[in-house]
Every structure is written in C-alpha cells, then in structure tokens.
Amino acid sequence: MIDILDFKSSIKKKEINNSYIFVGQDEYTMKENIxxxxxxxxDKEFKDLNYIKFDGGDLEEFDPVYNACETMPFMSEKKIVLVYRANFLSDNKSDSKTTKLYNSINKYIDKLPSHCVFIMYLVMNNKRDKIGSKIKKLDKKCTVVKVDNIKGAKLEQKIQKMFSSRGRxxxxxxxxxxxHNMKDNNLNIIENEVEKICSYTLEKDIEKKHINIMYDNSVNDDDIFDLINLISEKKAKDAVGLLNQLTFKGQKITHILAMMEKQFRNLYLVKVGVESRKTKEQLAHELRIHPYGCSILIRQSKKFTLRQIERAMNLCLEADRKIKTTTANPNTEVEILIINSTYS
Known part of the structure; x- marks a missing residue:
C-alpha cells in the first residue's frame, strides 16, 4: 500500500502498473490522479474508444468488466477500465451479489492482460472508516493507493487553481x-463550494466580504428548511416573522437570500428527480446532500408545483439583482419575495 505522493513519484518515473485501487475520503483527488x-x-484522439467505466453501485455481474478488460485496445497500446465508487470493496458490503463480484475480481486480477490498466476506487464515508480485509487481500495483487486529504499550503494552491480555472x-x-470556512478538506465538496461562490458573485475578484456573506455559519440549514416550510404552508406572516428573528440575531439578509435560492434550486431538482422515479439514495448522491436532508426536501417538494418552484427561484434572482444593483432595502425585498412565493 502506498500514499498519493509515492504514486505520483512512480508516475513521474513512468512506472505504470497493471491495476490500481484508490481508497480514501477525497474523491476529487482520486479522479485527478486517475x-x-x-x-x-x-492518445487523446482515441481516448473515448479505449476508456471504459462502470458505476460500482450499479454493477451486479463481473462479465461486463471482464469483456471490457479482455477486448483489445483500438489504435493504442493500452486501454483503461475503471470501476468508480466500488462499494463492493468495503467490508460493510457483504450480500451475495457483492461477495460474488468481489471474488470474481479477486480471481481475475492476476490474469489481467498486459494491454489493460484496471482501476477501482472506494470513497470512505468518514475519517473513522478503515481499510478493510477485502482491500488488504487485493493489496498483494495490485497497487493500493491511500488518498488522504491534503492540507495547508498545498490545499490553498489547489483551491486557488479551482478559482482560476473559472476566470476568478x-x-x-x-x-x-x-x-477556514470549509468543514473538511474534501476537494470534491470544496469544488462545489467554489462553484457556488463563483455563481453568487458578479465580480471577477473574490473578496473577503463575499466569503463572510456566504459563510455566516450562524444561519443553518434547519432555519432555511423551516422558512421554506412556512412558505409551502402559505404562512406568509409566520415566514416573515422567522426572517425578522434571524436578522434580529444579526444574520446577514444576503446570506439568508443565497441559502433560500439554493434551497429552492434543490427542491426543483428533487421534484424533477422524484417525478423521474429516482430514489432518495440516488438523489442524495447526485445532489451531494445528506440522505436525511434529502428526505426533508422530498417532503417539501410535494407541497409545490414545478411552476411554483420555478417562480420562487426567479423571485430570488430578481431580489438578489435589486439588492446588488439598486438602493432597494434588502430586508424589504426578501419580505416581498416571501409573500409573493407564498401566494404564487
């Protein structure tokens, strides 16, 4: 088992092995190194023909993976077969299907053809998770790369590049x-936050005032859930009352507005997903939110039509535009937004 620095060192020496397992919390770093x-x-020209990937959460049989590995590459010396989010590698997954799939891969990995680079990765849920016996057994046959979250100056450099790539x-x-405002240094989560703050700000330069507005942590998700719930129940007076309570406590109205817009956007995506017969687990995974929070969103989405949610999203954008470009009173604009959303 090696760490990410050892992996990068071997790649610089052009030492590429036949099979890899990346394991850790930081999915972003795994993807970057893959x-x-x-x-x-x-070769860039033939990448799409020689790169085959499978969702480990949907994979039920080994045959598709076997066929992909055995098929010769097209106009290339190598091909890559990736199984991402390979949850069957976790010791917590031990039903008959995942056990059979794991055993098949365990037997086959010794017989991989030289033209194939076979890669799997497992995302751990939290810091307490440890590498289990399944991966330790495979460590004798392939290269297991432990992906720990990066910290300090390296983390700052990585985040700065994320902003730069978006022209900020x-x-x-x-x-x-x-x-400092990031709860952990999972780059996959951090990239979503970078995208969020770039979407929020109109200016090219990201300033500390933008950070303060977006990450005034005293307003939490529960407050916004309650606020949207009151809107869904047509209780405009109570919703405005809750808004006034939050601002009286010193919460920034612009931050409340940003969180409301985010909540309505998630409601829209959840409602569309539910109508497409997606499960709570699928939606939580796609939206990168906790399953509990997803359950609340599903319940709330049933109280709105898609047209009502769309209108609420547009009202949020209009309120944000007025606050940023006119002398309109921010509190009044958000109160009007709540009232109009309630009676839509």
Missing part, C-alpha cells in the same frame, strides 16, 4: 478565509 494515468496511457481571482487573505 486522469494522470489516462493522460500517460491514452482570489488573493491570499480571502483564500485563507475561504479555507
């Missing part, structure tokens, strides 16, 4: 403030 293998092994500048002080 891209490194792809760039080393595959962020200086040292607001960058440190942004990092």
């Amino acid at each position: 891209k490194i293998i792809m760039n080393k092994c595959l 500048n962020i200086e040292r002080v607001p960058l440190k403030s942004f990092v």
Whole structure:
C-alpha cells in the first residue's frame, strides 16, 4: 500500500502498473490522479474508444468488466477500465451479489492482460472508516493507493487553481478565509463550494466580504428548511416573522437570500428527480446532500408545483439583482419575495 505522493513519484518515473485501487475520503483527488494515468496511457484522439467505466453501485455481474478488460485496445497500446465508487470493496458490503463480484475480481486480477490498466476506487464515508480485509487481500495483487486529504499550503494552491480555472481571482487573505470556512478538506465538496461562490458573485475578484456573506455559519440549514416550510404552508406572516428573528440575531439578509435560492434550486431538482422515479439514495448522491436532508426536501417538494418552484427561484434572482444593483432595502425585498412565493 502506498500514499498519493509515492504514486505520483512512480508516475513521474513512468512506472505504470497493471491495476490500481484508490481508497480514501477525497474523491476529487482520486479522479485527478486517475486522469494522470489516462493522460500517460491514452492518445487523446482515441481516448473515448479505449476508456471504459462502470458505476460500482450499479454493477451486479463481473462479465461486463471482464469483456471490457479482455477486448483489445483500438489504435493504442493500452486501454483503461475503471470501476468508480466500488462499494463492493468495503467490508460493510457483504450480500451475495457483492461477495460474488468481489471474488470474481479477486480471481481475475492476476490474469489481467498486459494491454489493460484496471482501476477501482472506494470513497470512505468518514475519517473513522478503515481499510478493510477485502482491500488488504487485493493489496498483494495490485497497487493500493491511500488518498488522504491534503492540507495547508498545498490545499490553498489547489483551491486557488479551482478559482482560476473559472476566470476568478482570489488573493491570499480571502483564500485563507475561504479555507477556514470549509468543514473538511474534501476537494470534491470544496469544488462545489467554489462553484457556488463563483455563481453568487458578479465580480471577477473574490473578496473577503463575499466569503463572510456566504459563510455566516450562524444561519443553518434547519432555519432555511423551516422558512421554506412556512412558505409551502402559505404562512406568509409566520415566514416573515422567522426572517425578522434571524436578522434580529444579526444574520446577514444576503446570506439568508443565497441559502433560500439554493434551497429552492434543490427542491426543483428533487421534484424533477422524484417525478423521474429516482430514489432518495440516488438523489442524495447526485445532489451531494445528506440522505436525511434529502428526505426533508422530498417532503417539501410535494407541497409545490414545478411552476411554483420555478417562480420562487426567479423571485430570488430578481431580489438578489435589486439588492446588488439598486438602493432597494434588502430586508424589504426578501419580505416581498416571501409573500409573493407564498401566494404564487
């Protein structure tokens, strides 16, 4: 078993092995390092023909993986077969199907053809999770890469690149403030937060005031759930009363508005998903939210039509535009938004 630094060192030496398992909490870093293998092994022109991936959560049989590995690459020396989110590698998954799938891979991995680079990755749920016996057994046959969350200056550099790739500048002080407000250093989650703050701000430069507005942590999800719930129940007076309570406690109205807009956006995605017969687990995974929070969203979405949610989202955007570009009173604009959303 090696760490991510050992892996990068071996890649620099052009030492690419036949099979890899990436394991850890940071899915973003796993994906980034799998891209490194792809760039080393595959020609850009034929990448789509020589890169095959499977969702480990949906995979029930080994045959599709076997066929993908055995098929010769097209106009290339190598092909890559990836099984992402390979939950069957966890000791917590031990039903008959996952056990059979794991055993098949365990037997086959010794027989991988030289033209195939076979990669799997397992995302751990939290810091307390440990690498189990299944992966330890495979460690004797393939390269297991432990992906720990990066910290300090390296984390800051990575985040700065995320902003730069979106055409945004962020200086040292607001960058440190942004990092400080992250609950953990999971890059997959952090990238979502970078996207969120870039969507929120109109300016090219990300300043500390933007960080303060977005991450005033005293307003929590429960407050916003309650606020949206009152709107769904047509209780405009109570909803405005709750808004006034939050602002009286010193919460920034712009932050409340941003969280309301996010909540309505998630409600829309959940309602569309439910109508498409997606499960709670699928929606929680796609939206990267906790299953409990997803359950609340599903319940709330039943109290709105899609047209009502769309209108509420547009009202949020209009309120945000007025607050940023006119001398309109922010509190009044959000109160009007609540009233109009209630009686839509």
